[in-house]
Amino acid sequence: MIRKKKCVAMLLAGGQGSRLYALTSTIAKPAVSFGGKYRIIDFPLSNCVNSGIDTVGVLTQYQPLLLNDYIGNGQPWDLDRTFGGVHILSPYQGKHSSDWYKGTANAIYQNLHFIKQFDPDYVLILSGDHIYKMNYSLMLNYHILKNADCTIAAINVPISEASRFGILNTNEDGTIYEFEEKPKNPKSTLASMGIYIFSAAKLYKYLEEDNEDATSSNDFGKNILPKMLSCGERMLAYEFSGYWKDVGTINSLYEANMDLLGDKPNFDVADSNWKIQSKSPLAPPQYIGDDAKTVNSIIMSGCEIYGTVENSVLASGVIVKKGAVVKNSIVMAETVIGENSAVDYSIIDENTTVGNNCKIGESKTSGKGITVLARNLRIKDGSEILGGQIVDKA
């Protein structure tokens, strides 16, 4: 029997995410916590599974330990398969050469043998930097229907922000005639989402050529896509309209978390029609104490709340002690907020203990920005950490 897969997904998860500062000093960006129980990588992985794509290579490089551990054998996403499933692909040592991944295209090139063992017709390239729900199978249908060589998912962004993105200039039929990387005067507002579908044979051809080219920086956006366009390949933009957020900065990560709150949230993670799968913690239900107040917040199992939580997102096992007030903040797993401490407009990473009578962050209206505490910190009783500060080491 010839075993093959129609489409294999390759998820680029090696990024450092340096603009998340303290949150990514010891973990890769796709492993950053989101929405109380998720990690960023849950979104592309769940999208794959929900789209019927059951073969995913995850390319890791920067600080892969937590990410590798988290993905494990893929069981939380139902990706523990005998043929296919999720595979962690780290840079490796070869007989003739051993290399770190030089660029996004090089990372895929070094793992072509992984892709080829499934003999796919199409290859989907994803990144682990975005929060969104997308049915990739619709995009794949579009790619097939339009007889494309490469299809790029694109989203309309406000014209004021267009110069931050890679912009696709398209003809009326959706074919792309020009790429502009972060243009000063954008001609269109259609931004690339960094999601590509290639017909497998074309991808192999261009990756192999790119590898021969010593001047190339081996990057999809900079090298592969422009090369394909100049060679006259059929490239299409696939317009996506839905929630899509790059969570590559402290501000955007904060906003995306806050988008989960409210009676009609901008982004609904509890949507039973498009389940976001994740590794669930084994913890008892959350306990809300006698004097507690929990308003407009998302709280996860294992939490014990004795103080006040307002407009906040709390991950598993967070303890908010008596008299403590957590407002407009994101508190990640197993963190403790001491008695009578006040936390406002802050992101506190996993397993940090804030002592009693501390003051962390200042309100948004102070204009000082978001306060960030890294993981595994011990903040002494009575400490004051001002708005906008980033604390990486105690």
Next chain:
Amino acid sequence: MRAVGIIFSNIHDNSVPELSRIRTLGSIPFGGRYRLIDFPLSNMVNSGIDTVGIITKSNYQSLMDHVGSGKDWDLARKDGGVIILPPYGDANSSTLYNSRLEALKGITSFLFRADEDFVVMTDCDTVCRINFNDVIENHILHRADISLVYTKLANTERSTILDLNEENRVVGVSYKEEQHTEMANVFANVFVMKLSLLQNIVMDSISHNKTHFTRDVIAPNLDGMKIIGYEHKGFYAGITSLQAYYNSSMLMLDKDIRHEVFGDRSVFTKIRDSAPTKYGNCAVVKNSLVADGCEILGEVENSIIFRNVKIGRGAVVKNSIVMQNSMLGENCSLNCIIADKNVSITGRKVLSGSENHPFYIGKGIMI
């Protein structure tokens, strides 16, 4: 010392007929996200027992769904692991077993395939944390034939009471249906013995047509065998009636008890994916346990809320247990209610039981 575990999931089904009408006692939901079988099963896993047979009798679909391959207890093993043992029936026998000993007669192949030194048998009618290794060590130390785990308790009903002498040897066994107020040694339905002894007991029972473990095996052998008691001193709740279920559930709101039972997070259960729980702008929640996946827009006090429960705006839930996937409409009011799974209460309804007599609403009922 290696031990094999046997869990009886159905034995006490009659104790809580309301909740076990559609499921085994072992699959009764408890504490917001658990099922009663999670406690004995986790106790076994935490005691290093990695071969566990679960004896079932009837209504065990929900139990099989819950336990599955045993993966969530780390019991999906090539060698050993968890094995569900449905009743063994053939064309000539029309009745299922009625007692513990008859159930054991039906699993002789499991009993004789096991090669462990000891066997630990438990039921699913208790919420407690017991380290079975301690029981086995004590058993060996005292050169006992059979160890029975008990706890000192007053105000229980439907319990087996052990009479012990000053050396903790069992000298009498009696069953009390009615409530008794004085302190007594209440049998926790946990047996420890050598596997070879259990094998002999079962074979002997088959040849002599014995049917009742306590009456036909324990009671006649109090002199002939060394049967000792092992006292469990930690938290213990016997689920002997709907009222006991309600009271034991409410005890989980006590910080010390909750931390004793769940503090080390080693009560394992089937992991299901739910989004985190969401509290609305007008939510008021006091002294309650809330599982994941809920949406709480109203008021909740002294209650236990299971997964994916929706509580509408203006609804007031007090002193109640609301199980998975139930929907409580706007402005409804619940007091001392046990709502089973998938119950929906439409808006503005007012329902109340009392603390001494909680009102039970069956699975899937819409009011």
